[in-house]
Amino acid sequence: MRTDMPAEIWLDPYRWEALQEILEQDGTDIEEVLQNYLIEVYSDRVPIERQKEVDRRIKKERLAAVQEAEARKVFCAMHIREHGQEYILMEKNGREFLQVAVFLRRYLRNEFTTPPQRVRPGI
Known part of the structure; x- marks a missing residue:
């Protein structure tokens, strides 16, 4: 442009x-x-x-x-089903495999400042 x-x-x-x-x-x-x-x-x-x-x-x-x-946008998303609930963890920047592992670890340790997005039924 x-x-x-x-x-x-x-x-x-x-x-x-x-x-x-x-x-x-x-x-x-x-x-x-x-x-x-x-x-x-x-x-x-x-x-x-x-x-x-x-x-x-x-x-x-x-x-x-x-x-x-x-x-050109790259996303990283994880769909988690846990205790009858479904969550999506999503990052707008592309991430390497080890970065995704750190992202998942933060979820498992409940270290997010904002809760992950819940999946609505039918999505």
């Missing part, structure tokens, strides 16, 4: 400091003011149809990135 493009600006350091001090009094800063100005110029100059096309493209790329991240 594409990231935002930087814009480089130049201003004498004394002028920069003076402007920054005034803007801070207003609760903002140079970067925020320039960002808002760029958005305003974009909105004023780029035709609305082109803006819609760009928005669709951005949305499509963001959705693809979210889907890719979701597809």
Whole structure:
């Protein structure tokens, strides 16, 4: 996915400091003011149809990135039946076999700060 493009600006350091001090009094800063100005110029100059096309493209790329991240997720789950109860221990990060053993040991020793999720009938 594409990231935002930087814009480089130049201003004498004394002028920069003076402007920054005034803007801070207003609760903002140079970067925020320039960002808002760029958005305003974009909105004023780029035709609305082109803006819609760009928005669709951005949305499509963001959705693809979210889907890719979701597809790369790895889970570790254990289904435990004990004393007529069923529990699922689940970790969102993939774990090695020895880490899973430590996870199970914590369950057996009742060391969890939050109880494991109970399985509802029919799941």
